[in-house]
Amino acid sequence: MAYDGVETPHGKVDRMLGGAATYIGLAASCFTSVKIVAVVGDDFANEDVALLTAKGIDLEGLERVRGKTFFWAGKYSADMNDRETLRTDLNVFADFQPKLPAAYRTAPYLLLGNIQPALQRDVRAQMQSVRLAGGDTMNYWIRDYRAELVETLRDWDFLLINDSEARMLSGEYNLRRAAARILKMGPRTLVVKRGEYGAILFADGSHFMAPGYLLEDVFDPTGAGDSFAGGFIGYLAERGVKPGGAIDLQEWRRAVIYGSVMGSFCCEQFGVDRFRTLTREEVEKRYREFKACTDF
Amino acid sequence: MAYDGVETPHGKVDRMLGGAATYIGLAASCFTSVKIVAVVGDDFANEDVALLTAKGIDLEGLERVRGKTFFWAGKYSADMNDRETLRTDLNVFADFQPKLPAAYRTAPYLLLGNIQPALQRDVRAQMQSVRLAGGDTMNYWIRDYRAELVETLRDWDFLLINDSEARMLSGEYNLRRAAARILKMGPRTLVVKRGEYGAILFADGSHFMAPGYLLEDVFDPTGAGDSFAGGFIGYLAERGVKPGGAIDLQEWRRAVIYGSVMGSFCCEQFGVDRFRTLTREEVEKRYREFKACTDF
Numbered sequence A, B: 001m002a003y004d005g006v007e008t009p010h011g012k013v014d015r016m017l018g019g020a021a022t023y024i025g026l027a028a029s030c031f032t033s034v035k036i037v038a039v040v041g042d043d044f045a046n047e048d049v050a051l052l053t054a055k056g057i058d059l060e061g062l063e064r065v066r067g068k069t070f071f072w073a074g075k076y077s078a079d080m081n082d083r084e085t086l087r088t089d090l091n092v093f094a095d096f097q098p099k100l101p102a103a104y105r106t107a108p109y110l111l112l113g114n115i116q117p118a119l120q121r122d123v124r125a126q127m128q129s130v131r132l133a134g135g136d137t138m139n140y141w142i143r144d145y146r147a148e149l150v151e152t153l154r155d156w157d158f159l160l161i162n163d164s165e166a167r168m169l170s171g172e173y174n175l176r177r178a179a180a181r182i183l184k185m186g187p188r189t190l191v192v193k194r195g196e197y198g199a200i201l202f203a204d205g206s207h208f209m210a211p212g213y214l215l216e217d218v219f220d221p222t223g224a225g226d227s228f229a230g231g232f233i234g235y236l237a238e239r240g241v242k243p244g245g246a247i248d249l250q251e252w253r254r255a256v257i258y259g260s261v262m263g264s265f266c267c268e269q270f271g272v273d274r275f276r277t278l279t280r281e282e283v284e285k286r287y288r289e290f291k292a293c294t295d296f
Helices: A020-028 A046-054 A091-096 A117-125 A141-142 A146-153 A164-169 A174-185 A223-241 A249-266 A271-278 A282-290 B021-027 B045-056 B093-094 B118-126 B139-144 B146-153 B163-168 B175-183 B225-240 B247-264 B275-277 B280-292
Strands: A002-008 A013-019 A035-040 A058-064 A070-076 A084-088 A109-112 A132-136 A158-162 A189-193 A199-203 A205-209 B002-008 B011-018 B035-040 B060-062 B070-075 B081-091 B109-112 B132-136 B158-162 B189-193 B199-203 B206-210
Touching: A002 A189, A013 A020, A020 A035, A020 A249, A020 B070, A035 A091, A046 A058, A046 B189, A070 A091, A109 A223, A117 A146, A117 B035, A132 A223, A141 A146, A141 A164, A158 A164, A158 A223, A164 A174, A164 A189, A164 B146, A174 A189, A189 A223, A199 A249, A205 A249, A205 B139, A223 A249, A249 A271, A249 A282, B011 B021, B021 B035, B021 B045, B021 B225, B021 B247, B035 B093, B045 B060, B070 B093, B109 B118, B109 B225, B118 B146, B132 B225, B139 B146, B139 B163, B158 B163, B158 B225, B163 B175, B163 B189, B175 B189, B175 B199, B189 B247, B199 B247, B206 B247, B225 B247, B247 B275, B247 B280
Parallel strands: A002 A070, A035 A058, A109 A132, A132 A158, A158 A189, B002 B070, B035 B060, B109 B132, B132 B158, B158 B189
Antiparallel strands: A002 A013, A070 A084, A189 A199, A199 A205, B002 B011, B070 B081, B189 B199, B199 B206
């Protein structure tokens, strides 16, 4: 969990609630009950705690320590396809060791946000009865912590990464070949996110292509990938999807669409603002729009 | 019609058959009977004429003049998303004035390849009973011949352009807004091509998103956009689609998918080579693959 400073062509916010756990949790809370494990500093605002608890998110695993919350600041390019990091202050996040409350250890679904692979593995190991586990990673871990990451991925049911990360992890430029290599590393299901161009699900020898939602205004893309992940795992949890035996591919495909739906809503306002008012009816309406604009 | 010299990471061909009319004609000939209007020089090879006639393409409108055929040479980047033009010799194309044989003037479907807008308008004007007319253009005409192009577009039923051209033509970065502006310029239907990411059809207040086919090997992307156009118009012609009254949106959507199918085949071998052996059964099989990989 973090505070972000963000500048886009639509405006500038010096400090607002952010962080992967925040976006994932808010998006997933539209579908299922959510428990967050994260760390914040003593500057973490009560109103931000209130937003999360109002969405039914369990914060027993939210550790508060002396110091400042992780801070990131960035500026987006005019077309918002690139961003420049202006500042990264790890603050209390630097010494984070995720500790799961006892009540969390029997949760059936686990989404591991982007963090050091050894810590992801440690959390995974604390949840021996998990039904479905997977997560995200990024270029930094792929490049500098490869062995640790490969070891971690072995125990995941699914991996969500963007296209450039899939290329880096596999050493293959072509996404079909890249996916084939990654699926040999452990995860049975791979979702390759392509930003505004949608996402591709690879599983069981086939693939599914989801388009990106065509927004009329992208205010702030921050958190869209994490919101995708939240919608994805949230839907799978709501449906009780299991990894063993024959994969119900249609459910996984729908999970990718719900991920895209949540990612698209995220971009409509700054930071997490869209999630403050978002209703399940709006989510279902957009899901139907995805149906309508892909049918032939 | 042209000769091309192409270098991709998969190889190099110094001189091979190319040109918009060639790719459009070959792709469309999978669906319907095709008549080509174009110009070539006295260096145009008999074997290239033979390939086109073997596909049932009518070459009465193929003008042969003294001099050399248009020549283009280019080199693709390692990821094949960019290309550098190494050489453009207009040759006999410089003085091209398209003249339609009498037998062409009553053809019901017209696809205008990328050429000076005034010439496109002149061809359109020669076909007073056409059922459906549209075409392609490019950045050069948008930038330097805007007034002429806008005048030309007024009489088109559809326009096919890529995303950067749609942005340039409309002055809007966002594709939804760009499409809304372009649809006010005349064409009732707009197809925005996005290269490997597929295409979007805008018509009658809604849009349809077609994914790009996920090829395992892209050998040579030259001609993919023109092959898309050929598949698109070929399918519409085969189905007898008309522009007046209520648009049969599902047919237009399927035309976009057939366009994508033909564009994907084009990339599988150098130049037009894939079209030498391509069968309608292979086309239908790939169409079904599009269905399968987008269904949810």
